[in-house]
Amino acid sequence: MKKTKKQPTNRYVENEGRIIALAYLHRYGWIAVMLLLIGIFTDLFAPIAIGFLLFFSVWTFVGYKRRWKHIFCSYQNAYHRKMTPGRIDWDQIKKSDAYGVPLIFFLLALAGIAVLFLL
Numbered sequence: 001m002k003k004t005k006k007q008p009t010n011r012y013v014e015n016e017g018r019i020i021a022l023a024y025l026h027r028y029g030w031i032a033v034m035l036l037l038i039g040i041f042t043d044l045f046a047p048i049a050i051g052f053l054l055f056f057s058v059w060t061f062v063g064y065k066r067r068w069k070h071i072f073c074s075y076q077n078a079y080h081r082k083m084t085p086g087r088i089d090w091d092q093i094k095k096s097d098a099y100g101v102p103l104i105f106f107l108l109a110l111a112g113i114a115v116l117f118l119l
Contacts, residue, residue: 023073
């Protein structure tokens with residue numbers, strides 16, 4: 001008899017609204033905040049952008065490794081799925097996305113730092 005994988009159950013999550021809000025902040029909000037700060041402090045364009053790229057890459061990687069619910073919901077949003085903080089199945093997240101996205105943003109930030117020092 002073949003053993004089947006247990007599907008996650010539908011359960012109530014106490015802070016569901018906060019988790020979804022954090023997921024949207026992770027997915028879109030950091031870009032809006034970065035652009036707002038760049039608009040205010042135009043002379044600090046590069047350091048602000050580099051700092052936010054570093055922050056986002058670390059936030060995403062640590063969140064995936066620590067299994068933060070809002071990171072899972074952010075990936076669900078990226079996959080055009082409904083966010084389900086009460087039903088989390090980390091196997092749905094592609095490893096290439098979980099490690100590749102933070103790595104790309106981290107490398108972009110490092111390239112930005114290198115360019116700053118070369119100028």
